[in-house]
Amino acid sequence: MRTSTPAPAPAPAPAPAPRRRLRRLLPTAAVLACAALLSSVTPASAAATTSAATTAAPGAPYTGMGNCPLAAPAMQNPENLQVGCLVSVTKAGKFTLGSTVVPFNSPITLQFGFYWDKSAPEVSFPDGSSANQYTVVPPTGAPLLSAPMVQINIPGIQNYLPGITSVFAQVELAGPVTKFTPLATGEPYPVFQLPIKLHLYNALFGLHCYVGSDSAPLLLRPTTGTTAATPPMTGDPGTLDYLPDPNGHNALAVSETGASLVDNTFPVPGASGCGVLGSLNQIINWTMGLPAAAGKDAVSFQQTDATFVLDTDIADLTAALSDSSAH
Secondary structure: OOOOOOOOOOOOOOOOHHHHHHHHOOOHHHHHHHHHHHHOOOOHHHOOOOOOOOOOOOOOOOOOOOOOOOOOHHHHOOOOOEEEEEEEEEEEEEEEEOOEEEEOOOOEEEEEEEEEOOOOOEEEOOOOOEEEOEEEEOOOOOOOEEOOOEEEEOOOOOOOOOOOOEEEEEEEEOOOOEOEOHHHOOOOOOOOEEEEEEEEEOOOOOOOOEEOOOOOOEEEOOEOOEOOOOOOOEOEOOEEEEEEOOOOOOOEEEEEEEEEEEEOOOOEOOEEOOOHHHOOHHHHHHHHOOOEOOOOOEEEEEEEEEEEEEEOOHHHHHHHHHHHOOO
């Protein structure tokens, strides 16, 4: 470099590639709204303090996110590239376990926080696009999964006394939710991995009758695309909308309405712990058609409405949710 000529100012560094990849998955109408989020950082000193979560219920477009774990250490890590919150409600659907079909008669709710750390994990899809994959953080003061107890009729038995001539089933978490990939929408890739177990209740079953366990869960990988099982199932991404923060924060909310998430790639084990010393396990297995190999079981989450919000800074995200509660 010549000393007689002033050195030119260095060109601005390009945005990190993973953030560009995330933006490529969005419709054109949302690109401008996402640009500020994915290419800027809000100084913590200019945002509200993040020492505690918001105290009032957030308003639109963050309705239902009051239990997002904004103060959790994993969310507060300054090396996170992105942070966010999700709430999802499924209004219909069914579970097929072997020869037994369990309908969903009441809403199922998922809620949690998530972050994208400095390792910038992502997945690639067959069409050449890619999306960020996030780590899930359980909500504060609320269950991650809220599912109704459902009643299963026993074949060949008239249900005169529910809980005696029928079986009640409760879906329970069997481990952490992992590999959250919200922008896998419409792709043949799971939106998340959800390990569950089915707690069976009947007057004769005892208190520890389960299908699946923490060590051997039913691992659901629901997708809005097409599953890899035979025969395949195909979901529906529903309608997507992108909602910039109404108060000028960098947070961007993404809503998904009328979606269908499906999976038929998981096996289901036999029952365990049912009756005295497991004496009723085989009867339950015979009645429900268990164990059942992958492809013979299925789950369908219908009429699913979900909203998730993304931000590059936890302080700005906390301020966005707090400010929304005042409007």
